[in-house]
Amino acid sequence: MATEEEDLQRIFFLECEELVASAEQSVETLRAGGTQDDAINALFRAVHSIKGGAGAFGLDRLAKFAHAFESFMDLLRKGRATLDAAAIDLLFDGVDVLRMLVDEAQNGTQAPPQRYDAAFSALRKAAGLETGPADSAPEPAAPDPTAGIEFEAPAAAALRQYRIVLAPGPRMLAAGVDPLRVIANLKALGSVSVEIDASDLPALEALDPAVCHLRWTIALETSAPRDDVDEIAGMIDDLADVAIEDLTPPEPEAPPEPVVPTAEAATAEAATAAAAPVAAPAAGAPVPDTRREKPVATVRVDVPKLERLGNMVGELIITPAFLARQASDLDTEKHRRLFRALDEMSQHIRDLADAATSIRAQPLKVVFSRFGALVRDLEKSTGKRIRLEVSGEGTEIDKTVVERLSEPLTHLIRNSVDHGIESAEKRLAAGKDPVGLLKLSAEQRGTHVAIELSDDGAGVNRPRVLAKAIERGLVSPGANLSDQEIDDLLFVPGFSTAEAVTSVSGRGVGMDAVRATIAEMGGQVGLVSRTGLGTTFSLHLPLSLAILDAMVTLVGLHSYLIPTSAIIESLRPAASALVRMDGQNTLLAWRGSMLRILSLGAEFSVPGAMDDPTRGILVIVKPAGGELIALQVDDLIGQEPVVVKSLERNYRKVRGISGATILGDGRPALILDLPALGAVMARRPRAEAGTNAG
Secondary structure, eight states: OOOHHHHHHHHHHHHHHHHHHHHHHHHHHHHTTOOHHHHHHHHHHHHHHHHHHHHHTTOHHHHHHHHHHHHHHHHHHTTOBOOOHHHHHHHHHHHHHHHHHHHHHHHOOOOOHHHHHHHHHHHHHHHTOOOOOOSSOOOTTSOOTTTTOOBOOOOOOOOEEEEEEEEEOTTTTTTTOOHHHHHHHHHTTEEEEEEEEOTTOOOGGGOOTTSOOOEEEEEEEESSOHHHHHHHHHTTTTTEEEEEEEOOOOOOOOOOOOOOOOHHHHHHHHHHHHHSOOSSOOTTOOOOOOSOOOOOOOOOOOHHHHHHHHHHHHHHTTHHHHHHHHTTTSOTTTTHHHHHHHHHHHHHHHHHHHHHHHHHEEETHHHHTTHHHHHHHHHHHHOOOEEEEEEOTTOEEEHHHHHHHHHHHHHHHHHIIIIISOOHHHHHHTTOOSSEEEEEEEEEETTEEEEEEEEOSOOOOHHHHHHHHHHTTSSOTTOOOOHHHHHHGGGSTTOOOOSSOOSSSOSSOSHHHHHHHHHHTTOEEEEEEETTTEEEEEEEEESOSSEEEEEEEEETTEEEEEEGGGEEEEEOOOGGGEEEESTTOEEEEETTEEEEEEEHHHHTTOTTOOOOGGGSEEEEEOOTTSOOEEEEESEEEEEEEEEOBOHHHHTOOOTTEEEEEEOTTSOEEEEEOHHHHHHHHHHSOOOOEEEEOO
């Protein structure tokens, strides 16, 4: 069983993940030329919070590095260091090492010594701290990240005296904040004397060890600015009452120098006064609210508890469909109140499912914030110049999806940089900006989240891809493939067009792993490329991995589910709309296009399935990144929410099937894997049209 200190450490590391992500976002804002003061202050607060927690738990390396980082940030805040390109590179490097040190403290994976030493020494030098050895000697040949940074030594400031009363609230200890650590942070600003007030301490039998009943009065003498004192108090303003009184005697004012106004000056002053706006607001105008917004109270919940809640809600959501089927034979007029109650219960359960989904949701900023460092590393390893633009990072999705998205997105970014974006020389020759552009965006679309990664590079080299596929025996020589079919070859396991293995790519792994990982999460991957203009990868992921809205179809005596988000239309075709191809392939003439028909009965060898499309139903679907296809089923049963269960985990991987579920009537059903079925159709050769099927 975990001790109280272990629980507090776990909470601290969870907070560190958010703080490091916030720090990286702040540096990205500075790099993009955003509001400097806000970004610098946000970065300072994040590093300061990490330093305080690391010191409380005795994480010396992390605390020491954060202190050097914070000291440099303090110079930037006060305008004593110049925020130029070299300084921003140093900040990026500092955040990267800070993330490594948090991981080191949490998981025991040591940060690379050379990287740590170089960043630590550079930050100390930039902060004007005394030069001292890090944990190990830095490499003498390492470049100096502080080259070009201008900074000044802090000027001597007059001592100021403060009286600070610290009264912890009832949640302070439970939140993992030690009042003594707050006092230690104040002591770091100067000299302090402390008085303890224990008048509110209850009798021993009434004492609650989780509540602090003491009050401290601290006399602080410091040369630090008032902002530093307010910063420490601001870290706990929602957990304690902190009163700060400045006891410094006012400095005597120097007598004003006599000024003899000229006629011109008097005229200018009068004109300025006449043009000055009236300070008082107009009648009825709203008065600006300068109060700070109270932070939203949060509760940290263990993931297993969330998993259990999600599973219970998932099972509960089947109930309305089951009851509706049982009541389908009843007279709606005689049992009007019953049917109204069923409708209300169904809506309440749907609202409950939405609430449970939102509890598990996390913003994509958690994973997006890591890619700034990845792009900078790729710039160094490839010699290319790249600008990363991120939008929609506040879009929320299931926590499990967020945790698993990092690897596939990393593969896609590496692919875009290595194969898509050209070198600066080639871009200039093509009339492009020498700096390549990567855009990473996210937005919610109904019950799904769409993530897109686009570059403005050269696009997919389709002749080269096709030649490699023929060379490897994946495609017959002379095959006539569409652009989409050629692009889909990139997702074949082991396929690569790289001439040599590099640190970025070339081993033939990545793209197939991306599609497999996204498919396991119930999502789809698409690719659109335009020669000379760039490539866009699109990922469509469900908001929740547990619940899916699906159309129930019947094939023979078996039920198959199609995700409703992929359905375009359903129809019963006329014989004149069908065109028989050589072999067993059939096409559907639909809205000026010829769509391939995939019979689910034939694909899964379902006994008793209809083989005549005109007697069944064709469901037009659009797999992400694939062509429209027509799925042939016997009948449509209806739409209902279902709980997704992994077929691979409980049985084995089945091609064309992404999962299984239990329907409202208790019967099992299989959920179709549309990208996999689309890939099956894409690999089948297109024969010349033959006779009309009718």
